[in-house]
Amino acid sequence: MSESTTIPPGSDEDVVRHRGWFAALWHSRDGRRGVIIVGVVLVVGLMGLWGLTPYAADAQNPASVLKGISFSHPMGTDQFGRDVFSQAMQGLGVSLEIAFLSVLIAGVIGTIGGIVAGFLGKWTSAMIMRMTDMMFAIPTILFALAIVTALGFGIVDSAIAIGVPWIPIFVRVVRSPVLALRESDFVRAGRVLGFSRLRLLWRHILPNVAGVIAVQTSLTLSWAIVAEAGLSFLGLGPPPPTASLGEMVNNAGSLAGVAWWTLWGPSLVIVIAVIGFNFLGDGLRDTSDPRTRTR
């Protein structure tokens, strides 16, 4: 009997249903956590960026200096009477802006580099890989310091400083699956079928590394937030009066003994954002393969 007739037509197994990638993400445990946390973080960050904060982020109020946690000040106030939560919202917004911009730089350049290095000939590949080796040899913080010193302290400068060191990581992460896919039977089959190299790259190889890229993007975002906080902690972030999470942590260092909330508030925001992007990355990793998406 032909196996195509083993399942009687009209049975439950007759039609296989597939979830879209977002539905699949929502149905995975880590994915749903990530989507919710990142969603909240994005909304709060954007509100902070657009000035939709409970108080103006830089509004000083001598009447309520170093007030503890209360309904009116959920993260207390600092030594100038500024609302820590409003400042943290603005700082988060700036952090996200820099993080997304830096990951855009690293992701686009790194992915193109990785695909080219994986798909094209030995010479191009060797050139790109030696360049990434050279970039790996430079310590990330040193590189960021050099770029910020050379370019300035603006948002784009910070994004370049944070994004460029991540280019070689994207190159490597993308290159190895591309190398494997290039030699896979289905790409060979495509060559035998007369598909162009562009089609093989765009329609067959790229969709099969998209999951890897999405996961790496999400994880790099969480690292970029930490890196941005690190830079502004060292005083290399956007200059005052723009609030930034790292600078807030730095300033709170001397106050932590008397007003712990000034340290905990911005730190908590960093941790939540990082955890959110990590969950999202794990969720994407689990669901990026259509093999996991059959209902």
Next chain:
Amino acid sequence: MLEGSFTVVDIVLRAHDLVKVYGGRRGQSQVDALSDVSIALEKGKTLGIVGESGCGKSTLARLLVGLEAPSSGTIEINGHLVQANEHSARRALARKIQLVFQDPFSSLDPRMTVEKALAEVLKVHSLQTNDAVARIAELMAMVGLTARFASRYPHELSGGQAQRVAIARALAVEPQILVLDEPTSALDVSVRAEIINLLVRIQDELKLSYFFISHDLSMVRHISDDIAVMYLGRVVETGRYDQVFSTPLHPYTSALADAIPVPDPEHERSRQASGSDAVQVQVDQVTRGCPYAPRCALVEPACRETAPALTETSDGHFVSCHVALRVASRRPTDPTMSDAPGGDEP
């Protein structure tokens, strides 16, 4: 079969003195994957290519479909020289010859449904653009799949179903030749016969010519008209299937024929008693002489000195073996050579 054949036949593909060498640059060790392989495929017929792992079967398949260029030698399809170095030439070649892989799952893009995979082929070659849906249904029906498989991803298919999809995809470009690279080896035994029967039916319907590559002689037997036995990158014996396996001339062919399982315990016992040795010889170990000499039971001093040439013994039956050629020249017309090499162990 080869050039020396007396019968006038319609040759659809002819490979002449194909050589494929890997490595050999900057101190790398050189591997001769194929050495002077000449084969010819008759229109509408099946040429079985058999041999053990590493004998060059799959390399030959890759050269035939243009995935790799031969180091030297030529391939002609319908009398036209194949040169697949440019994309336009590649596309034209794709319409003539297609490949079916051993592992059906790895040969299908895991992110494409059956329908999309077939539609892509039609689109690339601008075939049936106005009624692609009907053509896809037709292709699926041709390989025995109902329309409800159209929306499935490869991982939602069984091995046999996936191989049917791979066959349908190869047929989508309306090729004249299919290279079947062990198309049943990765499948359950229960499904193999179905796929073989499917291939035979399609061959009849579409007048296709097949290269059927396998190490499994019992599969080759069902489908092949002609057969080429390969050993370490060379064709050691070739001819009509019944010719080659009723009177195997080369000792390696005899060993292969002996290895066909027969569901008879008595036969099994006698087979084990005769025991063809299973020494594996690497390609690069053979420097001169007959490549089979290190394993051969009938080896003579001459075998270690000069490699025998592929020589015709009777109509269309070629062999490259000093001993077999001497025996055949002594009794050229006797089809039942009692002392055929490999028949009895010394």
